Amino acid sequence: MATWNVNSVRTRLDRVLDFLAREQVDVLAMQETKVSDEAFPRDPFIDAGYRVVSHGFDQWNGVAVVSRIGAVDIVRGFLGQPTWGDPPVVEARALGLTCGGVRVWSLYVPNGRTLDDPHYRYKLAWLAALRTAAAGWLADEPTAQVALVGDWNVAPLDTDVWDRAVFAGRTHVSAAERAALAAFVDAGYTETTRVHVPAEHTYTFWDYQQLRFARDEGMRIDLAYASPTLAERVTGVRIVREERKGAGPSDHVPVVLDVDG
DNA sequence: ATGGTGGAAAGTCCA
Numbered sequence: 636m637a638t639w640n641v642n643s644v645r646t647r648l649d650r651v652l653d654f655l656a657r658e659q660v661d662v663l664a665m666q667e668t669k670v671s672d673e674a675f676p677r678d679p680f681i682d683a684g685y686r687v688v689s690h691g692f693d694q695w696n697g698v699a700v701v702s703r704i705g706a707v708d709i710v711r712g713f714l715g716q717p718t719w720g721d722p723p724v725v726e727a728r729a730l731g732l733t734c735g736g737v738r739v740w741s742l743y744v745p746n747g748r749t750l751d752d753p754h755y756r757y758k759l760a761w762l763a764a765l766r767t768a769a770a771g772w773l774a775d776e777p778t779a780q781v782a783l784v785g786d787w788n789v790a791p792l793d794t795d796v797w798d799r800a801v802f803a804g805r806t807h808v809s810a811a812e813r814a815a816l817a818a819f820v821d822a823g824y825t826e827t828t829r830v831h832v833p834a835e836h837t838y839t840f841w842d843y844q845q846l847r848f849a850r851d852e853g854m855r856i857d858l859a860y861a862s863p864t865l866a867e868r869v870t871g872v873r874i875v876r877e878e879r880k881g882a883g884p885s886d887h888v889p890v891v892l893d894v895d896g
Numbered sequence: 897a898t899g900g901t902g903g904a905a906a907g908t909c910c911a
Contacts, residue, residue: 642911643903667911669904694904746911788911842911843901886902886911 636662636739636894638784638859639878640840640887644668644699647885648676652683654878658891661704662734664741666786668697675699690730697727698743698785704735713768717760719745729765737865737894738772742785747806755806758788762815770822773862781862783824786840786887788856789816791826794835795855807856816858824860828890831872839874840887848879857890868894 637660641647644665655663668675668691675689686706691697700706710731718725728743742765747758765783772781789812793799802808820826828839838853847853861869871893878888 646903667903671905694906695910748911843903845900847901883902 636660636664636734636737636782636784637889637891638664638666638741638857639889640666640743640786640857640885642667642669642885642887644697645670645674645676646883648679650878650883650885652679654875654889655683655685655701658875658889660891662700662702662737662739663889664730664739664784665699665701666697666741666743668699669694670697688730688732690727692727695726696743698730698741700730700732700734700739700741702732702734702739706732706734708733708738713740713765715764715768717757717764719754719757728761736780738779738781740781740783740785742783742787744786744788746788747812750804750806750809758806759811759815762789762812763818766815766818766822769819769824773823778864779862780865780868781824782865782892783819783860784858784890784892786856787816787858789813790854790856791816791829791858792835792855795838797836797838797850797852797854807854819860823863825863825866827859827861827866827869827892828855828857828872828874830866831869832874837874839890841879843886857887859890859892861892865894868896870895
């Protein structure tokens with residue numbers, strides 16, 4: 636299983652297909668597909684043996700999952716997902732479906748913009764509502780295999796950014812955002828990148844600007860939370876840094892989870 | 897001081 640903020644699935648199509656083949660990925664959760672369901676490039680994935688489930692309204696946000704081990708019980712958005720904008724809209728930021736017995740959620744958490752922006756309050760409300768929903772899924776079925784994967788737009792530790800001083804007073808590192816993520820651990824989920832890739836300053840995102848990748852000035856914000864029964868089955872996690880290189884990369888790289896069985 | 901980047905329904909907004 637893998638998760639990847641592709642920053643436009645149409646722009647990144649060849650890279651994504653190459654990645655799926657090279658890594659032999661059974662399930663890929665994508666974020667920022669930036670495409671409506673109607674315009675999603677389904678056929679190339681189908682030809683490669685995948686089922687395609689997308690959730691996108693327009694050029695903003697958008698999440699999808701492609702799976703070659705089944706895709707059932709599809710849900711767009713989660714119960715209680717907060718709205719944004721005027722008129723209020725439940726944005727295309729969450730997609731749940733079951734693949735080979737694992738409940739996979741592809742998640743694109745709101746950015747937050749700045750600490751004094753309404754978008755920041757939206758981000759915190761969004762995370763709190765997701766936590767409530769996700770805690771409920773485990774309460775209903777404690778042995779459920781649930782994966783909450785995607786772009787969380789929060790760096791859980793100071794060592795998940797290159798220089799904590801640069802981020803003082805900014806989003807992605809605030810105590811409130813980190814507390815919102817800790818609530819998922821309190822609910823019984825394990826952040827599997829931390830377990831399997833504990834090395835500090837190991838990033839999943841580097842901004843396009845200011846030579847951030849060349850300087851290795853990145854952030855670890857693409858995370859993979861697993862329920863207890865699923866966490867036991869995760870034998871390894873790999874952050875595919877190579878995907879940030881070459882022509883036309885996303886600003887995020889894939890995170891691959893090896894799941895036994 | 898500015899711009900340094902890249903995506904999209906671009907001519908601006910979002911990250």
